[in-house]
Amino acid sequence: MNQGIDVVGLYVRDQDEALDFYVEKLGFTVHTDVRNGDYRWLTVQHPEQPSFQLGLFVPGPPMHDAATAQTLRAMVAKGAMPPLVLVVADCRTAAERMRARGVEFTQEPVDRYGTVDAGFRDPAGNGWKMIQAKR
Amino acid sequence: MSEGPAEQDPELLRRLLRAKDRMDAASDEDWPVGRLASVSGVSEAHFARSFKQAFGLPPHRYLLTRRIERAVALLRDTDLAVTEIAFQTGWGSLGTFGRTFRDITGENPGALRARARATAQGLASVPACIVRAVQRPGLTIAVSEKRRQEAVGINRATDDNADKEIR
Numbered sequence: 510m511n512q513g514i515d516v517v518g519l520y521v522r523d524q525d526e527a528l529d530f531y532v533e534k535l536g537f538t539v540h541t542d543v544r545n546g547d548y549r550w551l552t553v554q555h556p557e558q559p560s561f562q563l564g565l566f567v568p569g570p571p572m573h574d575a576a577t578a579q580t581l582r583a584m585v586a587k588g589a590m591p592p593l594v595l596v597v598a599d600c601r602t603a604a605e606r607m608r609a610r611g612v613e614f615t616q617e618p619v620d621r622y623g624t625v626d627a628g629f630r631d632p633a634g635n636g637w638k639m640i641q642a643k644r
Numbered sequence: 645m646s647e648g649p650a651e652q653d654p655e656l657l658r659r660l661l662r663a664k665d666r667m668d669a670a671s672d673e674d675w676p677v678g679r680l681a682s683v684s685g686v687s688e689a690h691f692a693r694s695f696k697q698a699f700g701l702p703p704h705r706y707l708l709t710r711r712i713e714r715a716v717a718l719l720r721d722t723d724l725a726v727t728e729i730a731f732q733t734g735w736g737s738l739g740t741f742g743r744t745f746r747d748i749t750g751e752n753p754g755a756l757r758a759r760a761r762a763t764a765q766g767l768a769s770v771p772a773c774i775v776r777a778v779q780r781p782g783l784t785i786a787v788s789e790k791r792r793q794e795a796v797g798i799n800r801a802t803d804d805n806a807d808k809e810i811r
Binding site for chain 1: 651652654655657660661662665668699771773774
């Protein structure tokens with residue numbers, strides 16, 4: 510792929526915590542983790558999706574003033590950020606594995622519209638929908 | 645209380661969100677403030693005030709909107725009887741369900757079912773939770789206040805008839 514979306518970022522409250530969540534609990538891999546002073550550019554990838562990076566960023570300097578950063582942290586913490594959707598081969602198996610690793614589920618897997626879906630959140634409050642791929 | 649949402653502690657907000665998530669996951673259950681407060685790890689008084697500040701409406705009213713949203717989905721997507729839907733979505737009596745449903749949505753459950761089925765096409769590629777959330781009723785005032793406002797307005801006779809239909 511030469512053109513397309515390369516990185517989409519999430520705001521998280523703590524990058525170490527997010528790294529642990531997306532890598533250790535969800536099975537993503539680290540793509541880039543570089544620092545420049547206090548700033549840290551951190552992206553992860555789904556192992557089966559090498560052309561797409563999910564950025565894990567914290568609100569704050571140099572991108573945001575203190576009040577803006579506080580607002581963004583509050584928005585993430587109360588689940589007001591946009592929906593995220595993860596597609597998996599087997600929703601129930603994935604949910605079981607993730608729960609065993611301590612993932613906080615907001616909705617147990619349910620059969621709906623010819624597939625299975627569940628809901629979970631990352632530690633910061635970002636909400637994911639996990640949908641089983643239709644065969 | 646002029647403190648805006650942005651000034652609430654994100655750690656508190658995250659715990660309030662957890663209580664909101666628990667209501668979302670089991671909106672048919674009873675959620676007294678004490679139960680919600682313990683999910684968030686705060687006192688009852690603190691919880692009620694903080695929740696409203698964070699999410700714009702009191703916790704019990706949020707729960708009502710979720711129950712109605714779910715009832716609407718069941719009316720649209722299943723052939724369950726209205727009575728069954730009332731019990732599945734957490735109401736103890738059909739009368740209370742029908743009255744609250746009409747106060748919030750402006751329609752009887754049966755009428756909404758017929759209309760939703762006639763119009764709900766082409767949403768198959770949108771995740772189900774989003775479709776449902778879009779159809780969540782906005783409840784910016786208390787149900788009792790909505791009733792009071794309608795009582796002084798028009799359609800009183802029509803409302804009474806609609807009430808009887810549900811019962």
